[in-house]
Amino acid sequence: MDIQSIPNLLNIKEYPESEIKRILNKELIIKLSNNENVYGPSPKALEVIKEAVENLQFYPDPQAASLKRKLCSLWDIEKEQILIGNGADEVIDLILRGLLQKGDEVIIPTPTYDNYAIGVERCQGICRFLDMPMGNFDLVEIQKSITNQTRMIILCNPNNPTGAFISGLALEQFIESLPEHVILLLDEAYAEYEYAHVSGIRYISKKNILAVRTFSKIYGLAACRIGYAVGKSEIIQKLDDVRLLFNTNTLGLIAAEASLDDPIHIGKIKYSNQKSKALMVRQLEKQGISYYNSSGNFIMINTGVNSVEMYRRLLERGIVVKPILHEKYQTCIRVTLGTDEMNNYFLDTLFGILYK
Numbered sequence: 001m002d003i004q005s006i007p008n009l010l011n012i013k014e015y016p017e018s019e020i021k022r023i024l025n026k027e028l029i030i031k032l033s034n035n036e037n038v039y040g041p042s043p044k045a046l047e048v049i050k051e052a053v054e055n056l057q058f059y060p061d062p063q064a065a066s067l068k069r070k071l072c073s074l075w076d077i078e079k080e081q082i083l084i085g086n087g088a089d090e091v092i093d094l095i096l097r098g099l100l101q102k103g104d105e106v107i108i109p110t111p112t113y114d115n116y117a118i119g120v121e122r123c124q125g126i127c128r129f130l131d132m133p134m135g136n137f138d139l140v141e142i143q144k145s146i147t148n149q150t151r152m153i154i155l156c157n158p159n160n161p162t163g164a165f166i167s168g169l170a171l172e173q174f175i176e177s178l179p180e181h182v183i184l185l186l187d188e189a190y191a192e193y194e195y196a197h198v199s200g201i202r203y204i205s206k207k208n209i210l211a212v213r214t215f216s217k218i219y220g221l222a223a224c225r226i227g228y229a230v231g232k233s234e235i236i237q238k239l240d241d242v243r244l245l246f247n248t249n250t251l252g253l254i255a256a257e258a259s260l261d262d263p264i265h266i267g268k269i270k271y272s273n274q275k276s277k278a279l280m281v282r283q284l285e286k287q288g289i290s291y292y293n294s295s296g297n298f299i300m301i302n303t304g305v306n307s308v309e310m311y312r313r314l315l316e317r318g319i320v321v322k323p324i325l326h327e328k329y330q331t332c333i334r335v336t337l338g339t340d341e342m343n344n345y346f347l348d349t350l351f352g353i354l355y356k
């Protein structure tokens, strides 16, 4: 099929690989658009899933008690401080629906994860977008932008898609400066990829902070849909009251728990990600292509070509990336770091498009 004639072409980046293959009628598809973990989950997670398929007739534990116990000891918190959801996306949605009212202002530095603005607008909140200079956080500017109407600030640390990360010290100072009427939603979906990351979970007793985590990224369990938020128990209990009773599933819960027992597997993924990032960056630099330093498992590259155009040209060659649509980054694409083979194929194709 001719790429130009595919309707909703931009949505393809969100489809599973099998659907993209069917739509494009191509055998080889390299999907580098969703920041999935190409190495897969821990063998311990796979093992418990295999055992549990014998018991699919039973409902999951609506309180996720066993996973919560593990998270309590990991973070040194109480179970009342944890909200578990169907991926970080559901957790974020519960937070926004539970805490925002019509007209509430939410500060969002951009470019960032699109779902924040979508979620805020769904609650009839007002997004106050702030520019991230060169894709980085300007925490001073964010502080200055807080008004009496500001209900929430959403920071994605490390930030998707720019890869920027807030250091522990900067985060601490920022949190200390927060007024009481403001809730800080810290999305830490990619935290485990950054060696120097300091979690907002440390500060939940001090201020109104909700730190969100997922098992979809470094834990490689995106299909299992488990995410969670940690915050003050008064806030968490309010949100927990409005979630659906069976909002998660047994296979996800047990796989998440088992994967927390395999820090060696996570360490290997973290290391492989660092290595492939360094290789990718070296190749880009050699060709004089600019990119943004990333603390995640992805990298935002400025190809100099309109992002949708570059997306189409890569798609024609079987590679799916995310085109950045933000007006200041329209020549950027975000590429998930894959295996060395995938990354090399991507780079060869990109260089071919740019230089041949």
Ligand SMILES: Cc1ncc(COP(=O)(O)O)c(C=O)c1O
Pocket: 034, 035, 086, 087, 088, 089, 090, 113, 156, 160, 187, 189, 190, 213, 214, 215, 216, 222, 225, 226, 227
């Ligand atoms: C910053 C960020 N937050 C949340 C999510 C959603 O994660 P989950 O799969 O847990 O819903 C993503 C997924 O790409 C993300 O990039």
